[in-house]
Amino acid sequence: MISKEKPKYFILDVDGVITDGQMIYDKYGKKYKTFGQDDYDSLKFMKNYISVHFVSGDKEGFKISKRRVKDMGFKIKYLPVNIRENWLEKKF
Numbered sequence: 001m002i003s004k005e006k007p008k009y010f011i012l013d014v015d016g017v018i019t020d021g022q023m024i025y026d027k028y029g030k031k032y033k034t035f036g037q038d039d040y041d042s043l044k045f046m047k048n049y050i051s052v053h054f055v056s057g058d059k060e061g062f063k064i065s066k067r068r069v070k071d072m073g074f075k076i077k078y079l080p081v082n083i084r085e086n087w088l089e090k091k092f
Contacts, residue, residue, distance in 0.1 A: 007050060009092055014056040014065040014076065023061060033064045040072045047074075055079040 015021045018039040024032040043052055054076040056065045062078050069076040079087055 009051045009053060010046060011053045011055060011088070011092070014054055014069065015058055015061075018054075018068070019065075031061060031064065033061055033068075035068050043072060043074070053077070055084065057081045057084065 012018065015033075019033050019035050022034060024034065026032070046052055052074055054065075054069045054074055056062055056076060056078055057080050058065065059078065059080075062076075066076050
């Protein structure tokens with residue numbers, strides 16, 4: 001049976017969702033991530049109807065992801081993959 005209740009939360013992993021999952025290094029070892037410039041358009045619209053949350057299991061690139069998510073007006077939580085399912089069950 002399909003629930004007719006509207007979802008309350010939209011939870012996204014940053015890597016592979018608003019990025020292509022690649023890490024780019026320059027010759028000095030500085031890391032970069034690439035983000036789609038239009039990702040915010042639909043999320044901006046959605047946040048009027050549903051609570052949007054971001055998670056990332058990428059410890060090394062978390063600072064970069066946090067900056068992008070903050071620039072879009074959202075919050076992000078560092079959440080290693082091995083504890084993610086339990087966290088989601090408890091929180092949501």
